[in-house]
Amino acid sequence: xxxxxxxxxxxxxxxxxxxxxxxxxxxxxxxxxxxxxxxxxxxxxxxxxxxxxxxxxxxxxxxxxxxxxxxxxxxxxxxxxxxxxxxxxxxxxxxxxxxxxxxxxxxxxxxxxxxxxxxxxxxxxxxxxxxxxxxxxxxxxxxxxxxxxxxxxxxxxxxxxxxxxxxxxxxxxxxxxxxxxxxxxxxxxxxxxxxxxxxxxxxxxxxxxxxxxxxxxxxxxxxxxxxxxxxxxxxxxxxxxxxxxxxxxxxxxxxxxxxxxxxxxxxxxxxxxxxxxxxxxxxxxxxxxxxxxxxxxxxxxxxxxxxxxxxxxxxxxxxxxxxxxxxxxxxxxxxxxxxxxxxxxxxxxxxxxxxxxxxxxxxxxxxxxxx
Amino acid sequence: xxxxxxxxxxxxxxxxxxxxxxxxxxxxxxxxxxxxxxxxxxxxxxxxxxxxxxxxxxxxxxxxxxxxxxxxxxxxxxxxxxxxxxxxxxxxxxxxxxxxxxxxxxxxxxxxxxxxxxxxxxxxxxxxxxxxxxxxxxxxxxxxxxxxxxxxxxxxxxxxxxxxxxxxxxxxxxxxxxxxxxxxxxxxxxxxxxxxxxxxxxxxxxxxxxxxxxxxxxxxxxxxxxxxxxxxxxxxxxxxxxxxxxxxxxxxxxxxxxxxxxxxxxxxxxxxxxxxxxxxxxxxxxxxxxxxxxxxxxxxxxxxxxxxxxxxxxxxxxxxxxxxxxxxxxxxxxxxxxxxxxxxxxxxxxxxxxxxxxxxxxxxxxxxxxxxxxxxxxxxxxxxxxxxxxxxxxxxxxxxxxxxxxxxxxxxxxxxxxxxxxxxxxxxxxxxxxxxxxxxxxxxxxxxxxxx
Ligand SMILES: Cc1ncc(C[n+]2csc(CCOP(=O)(O)OP(=O)(O)O)c2C)c(N)n1
Ligand SMILES: [Mg+2]
Numbered sequence: 001x002x003x004x005x006x007x008x009x010x011x012x013x014x015x016x017x018x019x020x021x022x023x024x025x026x027x028x029x030x031x032x033x034x035x036x037x038x039x040x041x042x043x044x045x046x047x048x049x050x051x052x053x054x055x056x057x058x059x060x061x062x063x064x065x066x067x068x069x070x071x072x073x074x075x076x077x078x079x080x081x082x083x084x085x086x087x088x089x090x091x092x093x094x095x096x097x098x099x100x101x102x103x104x105x106x107x108x109x110x111x112x113x114x115x116x117x118x119x120x121x122x123x124x125x126x127x128x129x130x131x132x133x134x135x136x137x138x139x140x141x142x143x144x145x146x147x148x149x150x151x152x153x154x155x156x157x158x159x160x161x162x163x164x165x166x167x168x169x170x171x172x173x174x175x176x177x178x179x180x181x182x183x184x185x186x187x188x189x190x191x192x193x194x195x196x197x198x199x200x201x202x203x204x205x206x207x208x209x210x211x212x213x214x215x216x217x218x219x220x221x222x223x224x225x226x227x228x229x230x231x232x233x234x235x236x237x238x239x240x241x242x243x244x245x246x247x248x249x250x251x252x253x254x255x256x257x258x259x260x261x262x263x264x265x266x267x268x269x270x271x272x273x274x275x276x277x278x279x280x281x282x283x284x285x286x287x288x289x290x291x292x293x294x295x296x297x298x299x300x301x302x303x304x305x306x307x308x309x310x311x312x313x314x315x316x317x318x319x320x321x322x323x324x325x326x327x328x329x330x331x332x333x334x335x336x337x338x339x340x341x342x343x344x345x346x347x348x349x350x351x352x353x354x355x356x357x358x359x360x361x362x363x364x365x366x367x368x369x370x371x
Numbered sequence: 372x373x374x375x376x377x378x379x380x381x382x383x384x385x386x387x388x389x390x391x392x393x394x395x396x397x398x399x400x401x402x403x404x405x406x407x408x409x410x411x412x413x414x415x416x417x418x419x420x421x422x423x424x425x426x427x428x429x430x431x432x433x434x435x436x437x438x439x440x441x442x443x444x445x446x447x448x449x450x451x452x453x454x455x456x457x458x459x460x461x462x463x464x465x466x467x468x469x470x471x472x473x474x475x476x477x478x479x480x481x482x483x484x485x486x487x488x489x490x491x492x493x494x495x496x497x498x499x500x501x502x503x504x505x506x507x508x509x510x511x512x513x514x515x516x517x518x519x520x521x522x523x524x525x526x527x528x529x530x531x532x533x534x535x536x537x538x539x540x541x542x543x544x545x546x547x548x549x550x551x552x553x554x555x556x557x558x559x560x561x562x563x564x565x566x567x568x569x570x571x572x573x574x575x576x577x578x579x580x581x582x583x584x585x586x587x588x589x590x591x592x593x594x595x596x597x598x599x600x601x602x603x604x605x606x607x608x609x610x611x612x613x614x615x616x617x618x619x620x621x622x623x624x625x626x627x628x629x630x631x632x633x634x635x636x637x638x639x640x641x642x643x644x645x646x647x648x649x650x651x652x653x654x655x656x657x658x659x660x661x662x663x664x665x666x667x668x669x670x671x672x673x674x675x676x677x678x679x680x681x682x683x684x685x686x687x688x689x690x691x692x693x694x695x696x697x698x699x700x701x702x703x704x705x706x707x708x709x710x711x712x713x714x715x716x717x718x719x720x721x722x723x724x725x726x727x728x729x730x731x732x733x734x735x736x737x738x739x740x741x742x743x744x745x746x747x748x749x750x751x752x753x754x755x756x757x758x759x760x761x762x763x764x765x766x767x768x769x770x771x772x773x774x775x776x777x778x779x780x781x782x783x784x785x786x787x788x789x790x791x792x793x794x795x796x797x798x799x800x801x802x803x804x805x806x807x808x809x810x811x812x813x814x815x816x817x818x819x820x821x822x823x
Contacts, residue, residue, distance in 0.1 A: 070403070074422045077379030079441050082621030082800060084383060134621070134799035145623040145798030161625035162583065163555050196554040197586075224555055226531035232554040293382035295415040298531065301406075308404075355801045365794055 045262035052326040059317045062092035065116040067343045081132045085146045088116035090287035093313035095120035097260025109157040109170045110189035112147035129350035137353030164197035171207045174214035185271040189217045193224020204245040211276035215267045218281045225290045226298040239281035249279025255311040376446040381417045383620045389437045498679040506648035510655035522549040525577030561587030565594045568608040578614035595664035596639030611658045613667035627796035629760035634666040635736045642737040644668040646711035648678035653688030670709045693740035699729035703747040706757035707733040717813035752783040753820040762790040784820035
């Protein structure tokens with residue numbers, strides 16, 4: 001694998017300096033991913049051979065996120081969820097693919113757009129939904145909300161509302177694993193908008209300097225609120241910025257769960273081998289507004305529809321399952337039903353769970369010191 | 372099974388909205404994801420998507436209806452073979468009832484059109500009802516017309532027209548040289564703003580909220596506030612840092628902090644936090660012209676509130692002058708920003724119980740108009756302060772200490788500070804209510820200091 005440490009091969013014709021994103025607002029956005037340009041920069045990981053069971057599992061995991069988010073949107077509309085609520089619809093393959101590459105002990109940390117990450121790492125949909133409604137049964141007892149949830153058990157370190165603040169935190173988690181001498185890896189997720197914050201680059205420098213086992217996952221969904229990537233940077237690709245610090249990385253088609261998984265496996269192997277951090281720029285797309293109150297006038301309805309029609313990650317796996325005769329329409333209908341039941345149960349729980357008791361206002365401000 | 376379509380909540384602060392336009396009609400089939408209607412919220416016009424599939428059986432709320440409370444049934448979806456009419460009859464009655472009483476469904480802050488004791492404008496000046504949002508925009512537009520050196524910079528200020536729509540229309544009028552979208556890089560663009568101010572320009576830097584200014588606070592304090600002093604008076608930073616401050620609604624601990632006391636600590640900064648639209652306008656214009664760095668703290672919940680604004684060609688308000696909103700003799704209530712809402716509501720209620728409260732809006736926190744406060748306390752002998760920030764080292768605690776030093780002999784009771792609670796902001800609705808100060812707390816404090 002060619003390393004950016006050594007610089008690029010000047011003779012490689014494909015290694016043109018032309019921007020990778022030719023037209024970031026159309027499907028061309030994805031065309032080069034896994035295509036020749038990426039091959040030139042770094043050979044993308046080979047798609048794994050997955051079993052039918054695995055494929056079906058990814059389908060279920062992605063569908064759970066989608067249905068959960070649709071339900072959350074509904075509950076928001078009913079006033080049961082308040083404040084900001086950032087849906088993950090469209091980006092499901094990113095977390096499902098990467099979780100497929102993780103092992104027990106690995107950590108993850110992300111931004112406020114966190115529901116998908118929590119479901120994908122095995123957190124209970126009931127606890128997540130109840131946090132969204134601000135109830136006692138939520139992961140933070142209702143005190144954190146949509147943007148701030150945590151699970152020590154699942155090594156999920158939040159849920160952070162300040163854009164890019166999770167990036168150094170993620171490297172710090174990796175620091176702790178390296179310090180302790182285990183082989184855990186931390187997945188540190190952040191957006192294309194976050195990728196412009198200064199602390200990202202301070203972190204890159206230290207992470208490489210100290211060989212921290214962290215996978216920086218840039219979820220490039222092309223927009224930071226109403227600002228398209230084109231309007232916020234002239235540097236054409238985010239993963240390549242790591243080169244300035246000596247960090248290897250690659251670009252991944254985030255609408256293809258198998259491509260994500262393969263890239264994740266490669267990144268994780270790199271970290272576990274003690275070679276330091278790795279960057280995955282995962283090209284994806286959010287179908288909904290930035291948050292529930294975003295009128296989304298910065299892109300056309302056609303753009304969104306085209307992405308849904310032609311690149312939807314769930315439809316893609318569904319096609320694979322059906323055309324490969326790994327599942328029948330009836331099997332998938334049964335899956336739909338199963339997922340719907342889980343989501344409905346979570347929604348019911350989130351409505352029935354009581355509001356936190358009033359004393360909770362005053363708890364958890366300080367930890368008890370051990371005497 | 373028929374499904375009711377309910378008026379959705381489409382923003383953190385929305386309690387009712389206008390059903391601007393139906394994009395479907397009765398008899399249409401809809402699929403999940405189809406746009407059903409356009410709804411005007413307190414911030415923007417939003418498209419409302421279908422979640423369920425079915426046929427539009429009945430439209431219960433006609434387009435153009437204003438003040439539709441969240442959760443009011445607005446239409447009914449039916450499945451094949453079902454008749455809309457049976458279900459719709461009952462719903463229609465419900466829906467009408469709900470629209471008739473939006474006030475009951477929306478315990479939103481009443482639109483205060485209190486006429487304060489006017490001190491800044493000539494008698495007979497024409498007044499116009501204006502929202503705080505419009506007043507802020509007008510102030511920036513006027514100052515940008517007045518000086519080419521003034522420009523606005525921040526996240527989503529230009530093409531998006533402002534995350535909270537404060538800069539609506541400015542890009543159109545002034546172009547992208549002067550209304551500049553930045554990447555999400557607070558520390559960087561705050562520093563670039565300060566540098567531009569060193570270089571002779573007059574930047575207005577918008578923070579999407581002041582929570583994010585924490586990324587930039589080093590440049591604000593170490594570079595903007597201290598340079599005049601460190602350069603022996605040679606150069607300073609004429610710059611305005613502005614944006615919403617304090618709690619919005621249900622946005623949790625990292626998005627709901629009041630920084631008034633933080634910035635007020637810093638010599639070299641001016642700190643402004645207006646309540647009314649008139650003050651927002653007059654003070655922002657002053658801030659933009661001032662040769663010093665100014666922290667201009669706004670409040671998201673106040674953006675949509677209307678107040679009377681004087682129609683003057685050039686309405687400015689000097690820093691360091693409090694406004695007495697209401698004269699009284701039994702107690703002095705001192706507040707600023709959204710705290711004024713509680714202060715004024717409490718004063719109204721207390722009046723019914725025969726307690727006469729004088730209500731002072733500080734308007735600028737640094738410099739603070741202590742003489743006005745002290746004069747008032749010399750008259751009433753009692754004082755209650757009101758703010759949303761944390762209690763420890765708060766604005767109220769500073770006022771208390773100054774009153775103790777400068778009006779000790781006039782005080783008939785200890786000063787009470789009504790503040791936000793000493794906890795990070797919780798998300799849960801019931802806890803969030805408890806974490807903020809309330810009109811009731813202010814009333815109780817007044818009763819305590821007046822020994823009622
Ligand atoms: C420091 C900071 N600045 C601004 C914001 C407001 N804000 C929240 S999300 C967001 C856009 C982030 O976009 P991106 O990183 O691409 O993530 P995405 O929302 O697309 O997942 C902004 C500007 C914030 N939360 N924190
Ligand atoms: Mg993004």
